[in-house]
Amino acid sequence: MDGYDLTVGTTVEVHGLISEAGSRFNGCTGVVAQINKDGRYVIKLRDSSTQPVVKPCNLRKASPTCPDCIEVGDLVEITGLTSERGRWLNEHLGCVMPGAVIGRLSVKICATGQEKAIKELNLLKHTKEVILERAQGLLEKGHLYDLQRLLRGLPFVPECLSEALTARLAEGTHSEILGGTLKLVDISGKGKGYRTERIISAGEALLFDTAFCSTYKGPREYHEMETECKKKTERKAVADFFATQVMTLASGPSMMRMIESQLISILKTNVFQTIRDPDHVALFPAVSRFNHSCCANAFADTSKTQATVRALCDIRAGEEVCVSYCPVHAPRQERMEQFFGKGFDCNCERCKREVQEDPQFLVPCKCGKHSFSAQQNAKSMQRCPHCSLDFLKETSLGHLQEVEEMNAFMRTQAAAAENPLNLIETLKPLVERVIEGSCLAPKTHNQTIQLLNNFSGAHYFAATRVPGPHQSASFAASFAYKKKVLRAQATNHGQGTCQRDMNYFMSTEC
Numbered sequence: 001m002d003g004y005d006l007t008v009g010t011t012v013e014v015h016g017l018i019s020e021a022g023s024r025f026n027g028c029t030g031v032v033a034q035i036n037k038d039g040r041y042v043i044k045l046r047d048s049s050t051q052p053v054v055k056p057c058n059l060r061k062a063s064p065t066c067p068d069c070i071e072v073g074d075l076v077e078i079t080g081l082t083s084e085r086g087r088w089l090n091e092h093l094g095c096v097m098p099g100a101v102i103g104r105l106s107v108k109i110c111a112t113g114q115e116k117a118i119k120e121l122n123l124l125k126h127t128k129e130v131i132l133e134r135a136q137g138l139l140e141k142g143h144l145y146d147l148q149r150l151l152r153g154l155p156f157v158p159e160c161l162s163e164a165l166t167a168r169l170a171e172g173t174h175s176e177i178l179g180g181t182l183k184l185v186d187i188s189g190k191g192k193g194y195r196t197e198r199i200i201s202a203g204e205a206l207l208f209d210t211a212f213c214s215t216y217k218g219p220r221e222y223h224e225m226e227t228e229c230k231k232k233t234e235r236k237a238v239a240d241f242f243a244t245q246v247m248t249l250a251s252g253p254s255m256m257r258m259i260e261s262q263l264i265s266i267l268k269t270n271v272f273q274t275i276r277d278p279d280h281v282a283l284f285p286a287v288s289r290f291n292h293s294c295c296a297n298a299f300a301d302t303s304k305t306q307a308t309v310r311a312l313c314d315i316r317a318g319e320e321v322c323v324s325y326c327p328v329h330a331p332r333q334e335r336m337e338q339f340f341g342k343g344f345d346c347n348c349e350r351c352k353r354e355v356q357e358d359p360q361f362l363v364p365c366k367c368g369k370h371s372f373s374a375q376q377n378a379k380s381m382q383r384c385p386h387c388s389l390d391f392l393k394e395t396s397l398g399h400l401q402e403v404e405e406m407n408a409f410m411r412t413q414a415a416a417a418e419n420p421l422n423l424i425e426t427l428k429p430l431v432e433r434v435i436e437g438s439c440l441a442p443k444t445h446n447q448t449i450q451l452l453n454n455f456s457g458a459h460y461f462a463a464t465r466v467p468g469p470h471q472s473a474s475f476a477a478s479f480a481y482k483k484k485v486l487r488a489q490a491t492n493h494g495q496g497t498c499q500r501d502m503n504y505f506m507s508t509e510c
C-alpha cells in the first residue's frame with residue numbers, strides 16, 4: 001500500500017502531487033526524515049536541501065533499481081550524525097552488509113572493520129569512480145591524512161594510488177596542520193610552539209606528521225639516526241627540508257653542544273619513543289615543535305612512520321597546545337628526572353602546585369579531616385590537628401616500598417606464567433591493607449595505583465582465561481578496581497584522566 005508502511009529512514013519516491021509548488025517534487029527520491037504528528041512525512045531529498053512535507057498517499061517505496069536506493073554491497077559515506085558517540089563516523093566510507101534492523105542498515109566501516117547500524121538517512125551512496133576521483137584530488141592537494149583515511153580498508157584501491165601515497169609518506173618530509181586548528185608561533189621563554197586558531201573539541205585531530213628518521217631503541221640510536229639523516233640528504237629536495245625544518249629544531253643545553261654534533265644534540269632533544277612501536281624511536285619535525293606540559297591538553301599518537309596529535313580536552317581559541325614528554329601519571333620528581341639534559345625545568349600549573357604539595361604523597365588521616373604528607377621535603381613526625389594521631393613519614397615510605405616490590409614481582413616472567421587465581425591470592429592481603437588503611441602507602445601514589453591496576457588485571461584474566469563459577473564475580477571485581485584506579489588518577493591530575501591513557505587513544509580510529 002502506498003505510503004502507509006513507510007518508516008523513518010526508508011528511501012521513497014514522491015508522486016501524484018498536483019499543486020504548482022508540489023508537482024516539481026514528483027519523481028524525486030529521498031529518505032523519510034521524520035513523521036509529523038499530523039501524519040505527514042518530512043522527506044530529505046538526495047539532490048536538494050529542500051525538505052518537502054508530503055502526505056503518505058503521495059509517497060511510495062523507491063524501486064530497488066532506483067539509483068538512490070541503498071542495497072547490500074553498496075559503498076556509502078556516513079553523514080550528518082550528531083550524537084557524541086556517532087559524530088566521528090561522519091565522512092567515513094562503509095559497505096552495506098546483510099542484516100538490517102528496523103529503520104537502520106548494517107554498515108561495515110572501511111577504516112576500522114566495525115559494523116554499525118545506521119539510518120539510511122545518514123548514508124550517501126557512492127560509486128567506485130566518485131571515490132577514486134576524490135582520492136586523486138586529495139593526493140594532488142597534498143591532503144595525505146584524509147587520503148590515508150579514505151583508502152583504509154577500501155577493496156578496490158588501484159596500486160598506483162597506494163604506491164604514490166606510500167612513497168610520499170616514506171619520504172618523511174610531509175606534515176599537515178589539520179582543519180585550520182593550529183598556528184606555529186613564538187612562545188615566551190619556550191622558543192616556538194603551537195597555539196589554537198579556533199575552539200577545539202576533545203578528540204579532534206590537530207596535526208599529522210611523518211617520521212623524518214626512525215630506528216630501534218638502543219645505545220646507538222642517535223648515531224644510527226644521524227647516519228640515516230646524512231643518507232637522506234643526498235637528495236636535493238630532502239636536503240632543503242633538512243636544513244630548514246630539522247637543523248632549526250631546538251637543541252640541548254650549550255654545554256652538551258660542545259661535546260657532540262649539532263644534529264646529535266637536536267636528536268636528543270626532539271626524538272620520541274613511539275607509542276605504537278615501543279621498540280622504536282623517531283624524529284617528527286612538526287610534532288617536535290609542541291612544548292611540554294605535565295597537564296597536557298594534547299597527545300601525540302606515534303608509530304615508527306607517522307604521528308597524529310589529538311586534543312585531549314576542549315581547548316579555547318588562542319591557548320597553547322602542549323603534549324607531555326613523559327608519562328603523566330609519574331610523580332613530579334620522576335617527571336623532572338626525564339627532562340634532565342633537555343635544557344628546561346617544567347613550570348606548568350601542575351608542577352607549581354606539586355612543588356608545594358604533591359597529591360601522590362598524601363596519606364589521609366583516619367579521622368578524614370586531615371592529610372599527612374610523605375613528600376621528600378615534609379617533616380618526619382607529623383600530628384593530625386583534629387584527632388592528634390601521629391604519623392611517621394618513614395613508616396609510610398616503608399609501606400610504599402612493599403607496594404613497589406609487589407609491583408616489581410608482577411612484572412616478572414614468573415608472575416606472567418602464574419594462574420591468575422593464584423595471583424589474586426598473592427595480591428589480596430596487601431590490596432586489602434591499602435583499602436582499609438593499615439598500609440600507610442600514599443593512596444594515590446603511582447605505585448599504589450599500579451597495585452590496584454594489577455589486582456584489576458588479575459581479576460580480568462581470571463574472568464576471561466580461567467573457566468569456572470568465579471568468572472562473573474571476577475569480572476565485577478575487575479571493573480570495581482579499575483574504577484578505583486581511574487578515580488585515584490583523577491585525584492592526581494584532574495577529571496578525564498582516563499582519556500590521557502594511551503590505550504584510550506589506541507582504541508580510537510586515527
Ligand SMILES: C[S@@+](CC[C@H](N)C(=O)[O-])C[C@H]1O[C@@H](n2cnc3c(N)ncnc32)[C@H](O)[C@@H]1O
Pocket residue numbers: 189190191192193248249250251252269270288289290291292293342343344345346347348
Ligand atoms: C621538542 S622542543 C619543543 C619546541 C621548541 N620550543 C622549539 O622552539 O622548537 C623542546 C624544547 O622546547 C623548550 N620547552 C619545551 N617545553 C617547555 C616548557 N614547558 N618550558 C620551557 N621550555 C620548554 C625547551 O627548550 C626544550 O628543550
